[in-house]
Amino acid sequence: MWPFNTSCDSTARFDGKTVIITGANSGIGKETARDLYRRGARVILACRNMERANAAVDDIKRNPFLKADKQEDNTGDLAIYQLDLTSFASVKECAKNLLAKEPVIHILINNAGIAMFPFEKTVNGNEMHLQTNHLGHFLLTLLLLPRLQLSGFGCRIINVSSCTHWFGNINFDDINLEKSYGPWKAYTQSKLANILFTKELARQLAKAKITGINVYALHPGLIPTEIARHSGNTFFYGADKCWTFWTWLLFKNVVQGAQTTIYCAIDEKAGEETGLYYSDCSPAMTSSRAMNADYSKKLWDISCRLLHLEPEENFVTLLNTISRQIAD
Numbered sequence: 001m002w003p004f005n006t007s008c009d010s011t012a013r014f015d016g017k018t019v020i021i022t023g024a025n026s027g028i029g030k031e032t033a034r035d036l037y038r039r040g041a042r043v044i045l046a047c048r049n050m051e052r053a054n055a056a057v058d059d060i061k062r063n064p065f066l067k068a069d070k071q072e073d074n075t076g077d078l079a080i081y082q083l084d085l086t087s088f089a090s091v092k093e094c095a096k097n098l099l100a101k102e103p104v105i106h107i108l109i110n111n112a113g114i115a116m117f118p119f120e121k122t123v124n125g126n127e128m129h130l131q132t133n134h135l136g137h138f139l140l141t142l143l144l145l146p147r148l149q150l151s152g153f154g155c156r157i158i159n160v161s162s163c164t165h166w167f168g169n170i171n172f173d174d175i176n177l178e179k180s181y182g183p184w185k186a187y188t189q190s191k192l193a194n195i196l197f198t199k200e201l202a203r204q205l206a207k208a209k210i211t212g213i214n215v216y217a218l219h220p221g222l223i224p225t226e227i228a229r230h231s232g233n234t235f236f237y238g239a240d241k242c243w244t245f246w247t248w249l250l251f252k253n254v255v256q257g258a259q260t261t262i263y264c265a266i267d268e269k270a271g272e273e274t275g276l277y278y279s280d281c282s283p284a285m286t287s288s289r290a291m292n293a294d295y296s297k298k299l300w301d302i303s304c305r306l307l308h309l310e311p312e313e314n315f316v317t318l319l320n321t322i323s324r325q326i327a328d
């Protein structure tokens with residue numbers, strides 16, 4: 001286990017707050033859900049597999065406190081919404097349901113992800129990592145943003161990225177990697193995209209003078225979750241088990257792995273910052289590509305086009321256009 005772990009030491013309660021976490025039925029997302037539920041939040045698990053989501057909810061309800069010394073009985077509330085990021089129709093349906101049933105949304109945690117997937121396209125014709133890890137979250141965020149805006153000051157959008165972004169590049173001429181696919185290349189591109197999206201969204205919000213919503217990207221650490229589950233098929237038999245063994249031996253456990261996400265969601269000091277990348281519960285260095293403002297704008301534009309939106313529109317018009325797509 002990683003001996004130099006930093007924990008989020010905020011004792012803030014989250015009563016009355018609504019938090020959405022994508023991919024919260026396992027790994028980091030599930031531990032983040034458990035922590036925020038314990039703090040009194042209404043936690044929405046946005047998941048593709050209802051059976052796994054129900055099992056996660058049962059587990060969190062049965063064991064809201066992983067640490068026996070922190071018992072309280074004022075936990076929050078848990079709900080499940082169906083979301084499959086590989087389908088824009090599913091993302092829109094999920095957003096529509098959320099907007100119909102949730103009067104307020106304070107925190108959106110874009111956590112779901114896949115890694116080391118063999119080359120495959122989604123129903124929308126995009127490379128699997130690009131859509132699951134970046135484009136689906138890009139769309140969900142823009143659809144939910146007006147509700148965050150109406151939910152009061154102190155709202156946050158958190159994008160779970162990775163230190164592997166240091167190895168990533170955005171292949172603007174071949175964004176779906178049709179000419180030169182590699183699972184590592186696809187994963188690192190999508191994780192770099194998470195940071196570029198964070199920075200550009202912070203800029204767009206500032207330019208549109210929309211206040212009260214901060215945006216964060218983060219590296220959670222290396223953690224033995226199910227993230228490498230596809231590597232056995234992509235690389236060699238047992239690659240997933242090797243990953244789990246080495247991360248278990250040398251790196252963070254899943255509770256430690258959720259700390260930076262929790263920090264970005266609740267910490268008071270982080271509440272004064274936006275557009276930054278965090279690791280071990282503090283702002284951290286990114287690759288030079290992740291800091292390149294031309295890159296983030298170019299990725300923003302290309303993401304809009306892949307969603308059949310006009311990137312040239314000003315941000316507020318863009319939000320109105322996209323909202324109309326799910327209006328009856």
Ligand SMILES: NC(=O)c1ccc[n+]([C@@H]2O[C@H](COP(=O)([O-])OP(=O)(O)OC[C@H]3O[C@@H](n4cnc5c(N)ncnc54)[C@H](OP(=O)(O)O)[C@@H]3O)[C@@H](O)[C@H]2O)c1
Binds near residue numbers: 029113161
């Ligand atoms: N573990 C690490 O060492 C590590 C390091 C750096 C960054 N990260 C990042 O941390 C995040 C969480 O990963 P994890 O390690 O907790 O892995 P995990 O246990 O595999 O969790 C991933 C979650 O994403 C969900 N998901 C995958 N595809 C989806 C889709 N199409 N629609 C909706 N949900 C989908 C999964 O749902 P199903 O159960 O239905 O598949 C699962 O709930 C990811 O963004 C990952 O890139 C992890």
